[in-house]
Amino acid sequence: MRFDLISLFPEFVAQCAAFGVVGRAGERGLLSVHGWNPRDYAEGNYRRVDDRPFGGGPGMVMMIDPLRACLADVRAADPTPAHVVYMSPQGAPLTQAKVRELAAHPRLVLLCGRYEGVDERFLQAEVDEEISIGDYVLSGGELAAAVVLDAVARLQEGALNDAESAVQDSFEDGLLDCPHYTRPVEHALGNVPPVLLSGNHAEIAKWRRQQSLGRTWLRRPDLLDEATLSKADRKLLETFRAAWAAAGHVSDPAETGVAHQVAPEAKSTASEVAPAAKAAQAAPGSTEPPPAG
Numbered sequence: 001m002r003f004d005l006i007s008l009f010p011e012f013v014a015q016c017a018a019f020g021v022v023g024r025a026g027e028r029g030l031l032s033v034h035g036w037n038p039r040d041y042a043e044g045n046y047r048r049v050d051d052r053p054f055g056g057g058p059g060m061v062m063m064i065d066p067l068r069a070c071l072a073d074v075r076a077a078d079p080t081p082a083h084v085v086y087m088s089p090q091g092a093p094l095t096q097a098k099v100r101e102l103a104a105h106p107r108l109v110l111l112c113g114r115y116e117g118v119d120e121r122f123l124q125a126e127v128d129e130e131i132s133i134g135d136y137v138l139s140g141g142e143l144a145a146a147v148v149l150d151a152v153a154r155l156q157e158g159a160l161n162d163a164e165s166a167v168q169d170s171f172e173d174g175l176l177d178c179p180h181y182t183r184p185v186e187h188a189l190g191n192v193p194p195v196l197l198s199g200n201h202a203e204i205a206k207w208r209r210q211q212s213l214g215r216t217w218l219r220r221p222d223l224l225d226e227a228t229l230s231k232a233d234r235k236l237l238e239t240f241r242a243a244w245a246a247a248g249h250v251s252d253p254a255e256t257g258v259a260h261q262v263a264p265e266a267k268s269t270a271s272e273v274a275p276a277a278k279a280a281q282a283a284p285g286s287t288e289p290p291p292a293g
């Protein structure tokens, strides 16, 4: 897959293509990242790429012509048709489903705005879609483009060492991921839940599914409204919720706004407290993990 990033800070682009999964995917020939600077296409001694907004007001606006000339060169650099995305707080929210959609394109052009943004006429004429990475305003589109690049790159076949890990991630099946543990088994901060050491793959899968459902209920109940749950899923969630209530917690933690708080103290061991419940614990006192059945 080919990425072309149009940015006034090409060094930034080079950096975000150099590390981790994106860097490795590049080394494996799974993707290539190319930076383009609209300033190289600007005219005059000052190579100006921005000007004052018509109608007055603060800030500057990125001009059409340098961007247009730059994009023409970007398109001409490779015969693969390009899907052009403008990173914008006004765009469609970036979700895992959107990431998958983007990953299906053979070539993405990510346009990074600066200042007040880009002349609207350029956007209307040249851009296929606008994408936002969240309801906040960054000073430039580079970080947003880096987020898209990273999320799309790790979905390229062969980019991850274990392809299964992407399938199990949060949002892939509409739910949050289950909690994870590694060595040591016993620790002052808690013990690994025994089921994970049992070697019983069916029980482990059931436990993970229940934690995933419970964690989603605790932290992102909005996702549950959209998720397709089987009869078995509903039963697992019901058991989780019953255990949560039996442990003395409020019946709907999301309503109290405590669902994302880290447990106030880490004295109880992980095997004593339901992991997903523990992360959302409002008050100490939960002592029983919900049974997986």
Ligand code: SAM
Pocket (backbone or CB within 6 Å): 086, 087, 088, 089, 090, 111, 112, 113, 114, 115, 116, 117, 118, 131, 132, 133, 134, 135, 136, 137, 138, 139, 140, 141, 142, 144
């Ligand atoms: N005036 C613009 C608005 O309110 O819609 C914001 C301009 S912002 C200061 C400068 C650039 O940062 C934008 O052109 C865009 O490329 C990028 N940007 C800012 N917030 C973003 C977000 N949440 N997602 C994606 N890109 C963003």
